[in-house]
Amino acid sequence: MQLNQTFKCVKTASRTLALHDDQKRNEVLCAVADAIVANKSALIEANAVDLSKMDRQNPLYDRLQLTEQRLDSIASDMRNVAMLLSPLGKVTDQRTLPNGLRLHRVSVPFGVIGVVYEARPNVTFDVFSLCFKSGNACVLKGGRDAEASNEAGVKIIKNVLRKMGIDEHVVELLPATHEATAEMLGAVGYIDVCIPRGGRKLIDFVRDTAKVPVIETGAGVVNTYFDKDGDLEKGQRIVTNAKTRRVSVCNALDCLLIHKEKLVELFKLVEPLAKKNVIIYADDEAYNALDGSYPYLEHATADSFGTEFMDYKMAIRTVASLDEALDHINLYGSGHSESIITENEQTARRFQMEVDAACVYWNAPTSFTDGAQFGLGAEIGISTQKLGPRGPMGLEEMTTYKWIIEGEGQIRE
Numbered sequence: 184m185q186l187n188q189t190f191k192c193v194k195t196a197s198r199t200l201a202l203h204d205d206q207k208r209n210e211v212l213c214a215v216a217d218a219i220v221a222n223k224s225a226l227i228e229a230n231a232v233d234l235s236k237m238d239r240q241n242p243l244y245d246r247l248q249l250t251e252q253r254l255d256s257i258a259s260d261m262r263n264v265a266m267l268l269s270p271l272g273k274v275t276d277q278r279t280l281p282n283g284l285r286l287h288r289v290s291v292p293f294g295v296i297g298v299v300y301e302a303r304p305n306v307t308f309d310v311f312s313l314c315f316k317s318g319n320a321c322v323l324k325g326g327r328d329a330e331a332s333n334e335a336g337v338k339i340i341k342n343v344l345r346k347m348g349i350d351e352h353v354v355e356l357l358p359a360t361h362e363a364t365a366e367m368l369g370a371v372g373y374i375d376v377c378i379p380r381g382g383r384k385l386i387d388f389v390r391d392t393a394k395v396p397v398i399e400t401g402a403g404v405v406n407t408y409f410d411k412d413g414d415l416e417k418g419q420r421i422v423t424n425a426k427t428r429r430v431s432v433c434n435a436l437d438c439l440l441i442h443k444e445k446l447v448e449l450f451k452l453v454e455p456l457a458k459k460n461v462i463i464y465a466d467d468e469a470y471n472a473l474d475g476s477y478p479y480l481e482h483a484t485a486d487s488f489g490t491e492f493m494d495y496k497m498a499i500r501t502v503a504s505l506d507e508a509l510d511h512i513n514l515y516g517s518g519h520s521e522s523i524i525t526e527n528e529q530t531a532r533r534f535q536m537e538v539d540a541a542c543v544y545w546n547a548p549t550s551f552t553d554g555a556q557f558g559l560g561a562e563i564g565i566s567t568q569k570l571g572p573r574g575p576m577g578l579e580e581m582t583t584y585k586w587i588i589e590g591e592g593q594i595r596e
Contacts (some may be wrong), residue, residue, distance in 0.1 A: 188368045189355055190322070190373035192296075197294050197320035203349070205269040212265040212312055215343045216258040219308065222339050223254050228532035229335035230304065233328060237302075242494045243390045246431040247302040247329055257308050260561045264312040264418040267559075270578040287587040292318035294375040296581065297367050298563065299389055300326045309561045311340055311354050317392035317581035320353040322374060324367050326381075330359040365561050368393040378576075380564045382490065398572060400564035402491045403433030404517040405549050408508040408534070410525035411442040417546055423455040425522070425548035431493050434520050434552040434563055437486055439499040440508045446501065447474040453477060453499075456533060461495045468501040488516035505530055509537050516540060518567040520549035541567055541574035 219226070230249040237244050278289035292442045296319045307323060314321040317395040325333040337356040344351045349372025354518045357363040368377060368389060376396045379389035383402035390397055407425060409418050414579075425436035441449055453463065462479045465485040473480050488511070502508045512521055522544035523534040531545040542552045542565075552575065554562025566572045572580035 186357065186363060186370075189357070190370045192352040193295055193320050193322055193355050194373045196350040197292070199310070199350045200292070200315075200353060201317045201321065205271070206265070208269075208316055209265040211343065211347050211349060212261050212316060214347060215308075215311070215340055216261040216265075218339050218418050219254055219258040219261070222335075222388060223251055224401070226254060226332070226335050227251070227596075229331040231303075232331040233302075237328060242431045243328070247304065247332075249304055249332060253305070257305055260297065260555055261308060261312045263274070263555070264316050264561050264578070267316070267578060269316070270582045275584060278351075282593050283591060284593055285589040287589075288584050289587055290579075290584050291583040293404075293581065295320045295322060295326065295373060296563075297322040297374040297377040297395070299367065299371070299377065299379045299381070299385065301326040301385060302328035303380065304329045304336060306380055307333050307336040307356075308340075310563055312580055313379075313561055313563050315353065315413050316576075317578050319581055322355050322357060322370075324357045324364055324369060325359055327359045333359075339401055363461050364389075365392070370394060371395055378564050382493070398564070398566055399568045400433075400566055400576075402512055402517050403435070403519040403552075404438075404489055404491050404515060405434060405436050405520050405522075405524040406438045406440055406516055406550065407436055407524065408440040408502075408505075408512075409442065409445055409452060409525065410505065410508075410523060410530055411444045412527040412530060413442075413445060413524040414526055414546075415448050417456060418452050421522070421524055421548045422452060422547070424549050425440055425460060426456060426497055427495070428461045428548075428550045430495055432550075433491070434549045436497060436549060437490060438500060438515070439493050439501050440500050440511055441469065442508075443468060443501050443503050449473060449499075450476045456497070459495055460496055463497055465499040466501055469499040491517070505533065509534070512540075513540055519553040519565060520544065520545065522549050541565065 227249055273290040274287050280288050298310045302354045310321055331414040333356055340354055341351040371394050374395045377393055378398045379386045379398055390399055455479055464481050464483040466483045483498055506564050518540050519542045521538045523531055525531050535543045554575040554577045555574050564576050566576055
């Protein structure tokens, strides 16, 4: 398989985006949003082909599924992106040197952004909207699980682009093969940055294999600490929402840390999880506190901690102090999202300062780690790295910058 010609076409098309102003980009995004709504039946029909190949009991089934309501939400998110201020052309620094040279640092697109993702057909639209709004072309590499859904989505986008006089190569979907992934990761000179969205296996493969620059969106091994000063009612709502809202997403709760003084409240804290058949892997102290009352209880093993379950499963570990909770998060966390439930502000502030993660919560569930929830319109992923973007990556994170220098004929001595 040779995809060089595809990459060349995308690279060429990326330069044409500079010819269109923000108003034009917004019109295109709104037109695509309208087309999503108008073609819901076709999108759901294509999605049904993908769903027919997946076991309904697979927790990824929910992530793969498109419904009328979800498509309406996808279209709404795209319109929200269109309404956001353009991230381009912002002067982030300016100065005049003693020799009279005038310097401006201005935000500009990366150029071509490649995204590798798994069974998430909504990502097709999210990535296109953020890339197009920020003046970037995009190369999409979805997984086999969502092949028909992704193809239907890109077909709708390209139809709109053609009708509105935009080079349709500003978005391309690669074949759902491992060979296509390998070619994409080696497309030096064509793809300016690659972003993987998926589980740890995919992310590690992209990071370890790519010859093009990578923005790492790490797996979400998420912990929540119920402190000795935690409020039970708040804690119950937070833990239930963080664990069961959508188990297949990266911000879902994986491990509950509980102060040993709160073990008497543990059953009440996790009782709502039983209604969702959540299996709990508890350490000895937590197991003894739940034994005989919680119906889906198992003993934790060494593998229970540091695992991104992406399922109706959760680990519990008992700790004797905030320090022990922090040590656990430092050892097992992935730098994604962590939360503390406490009424003690001093404890909360120390937790926020010492936890090394992109998003750190106090008395709120980690389920809020999401570009749309943060007011970014949508997201292209959750970055867990420290060099460059960190946390939900919206429009601002889809730009780099260049220096504009103006002179009057000065020369350097």
